Amino acid sequence: MTTIIETRFTRPGSTNKPRLTEITPNLIVDIDEEGKTCFTTEELQEQCSRWEVSPNQGLVITEAGGTFCAPRLAWILMNSGFLNVSVIKPEQLNGIEIDKQEFDKSLLSGLSAAGFVGKDEVVEASNKAQQIIDVRGAARFSGDEADPRPGVRAGHIPHSTNMPYKVFLSDNDGEVFLPVESLRVVFYDAGIDLDKPIIFSCGSGITACIGALAARLCGAKDVVVYDGSWADWGSDVTLPCATGHD
Known part of the structure; x- marks a missing residue:
């Protein structure tokens, strides 16, 4: 089972955020609001709690309009204790079982901001x-x-x-x-x-x-x-x- 996260960001020279149209992700993260600056460990744990993502989950991060901001969220999570994180293009989602795994809040205490x-x-x-x-x-x-x-x-x-x-x-x-x-x-x-x-x-x-x-x-x-x-x-x-x- 895979948790699909869509990232959105206002790109240079634009006022619009590209958005996925062919799938409905489990979670949408607006990098302008949630992740443009790095988190402290406490902020990271609080943010993951709001997102309901925990290290037991397999996370796939994607975005519309070409690769730009999805690696930012992947970098944050991979360096904090998430072991199963990948960045893919939307067209690669075909065939992936989209079914968010159970959120385990108890695992968030082991996260530590780094990177x-x-x-x-x-x-x-x-x-x-x-x-x-x-x-x-x-x-x-x-x-x-x-x-x-x-x-x-x-x-x-x-x-x-x-x-x-x-x-x-x-x-x-x-x-x-x-x-x-x-x-x-x-x-x-x-x-x-x-x-x-x-x-x-x-x-x-x-x-x-x-x-x-x-x-x-x-x-x-x-x-x-x-x-x-x-x-x-x-x-x-x-x-x-x-x-x-x-």
Whole structure:
């Protein structure tokens, strides 16, 4: 039995949230309201109680309009103690038995929020030239394109590597991510060592989770997401801002 979760999010340049039309999910999670920022452990347990999801359940997370925000919810849950979580495209739901398993509130006490870091950890990583991957588009990364958020500079975190999130995704209707061997090549070609710590960043912490999940699929262990991402870093004028492709 599988619990189907649909995620919704207002995407950049749009005022509408794509919605599934062919199935009725067990749960709808609006990332704008529930999950755009990381939870504390207490907040996570309370939110899972409201959602009525517990670690005994098999969770399938999907979304309409292409892969964008579903990996964010998957990353939150996978790093907190949920062991059976997957992200799939809506067309993959055919044949899946949609029947929500019983919610076990007693299991929520074992959940612990993890998988994210804040600005201080990223400053330290940047100063040490450790691996930071920015999954925004190339023009936004280089600073050639202005950030859409008022007060946020154009550019990127010094010593970070640009890997636009779409390089991890499959064009195949039946798969979300590229095959693992192809993902490994993508990381290798970008000069990323999957055996070393990696911090993923994006514009606001949503699509960074796509890259983080891709790294996990390749077996990387020490992977985290910068929750505030460039919206946090770029708005802090005390922090350095790099431009171009360094």
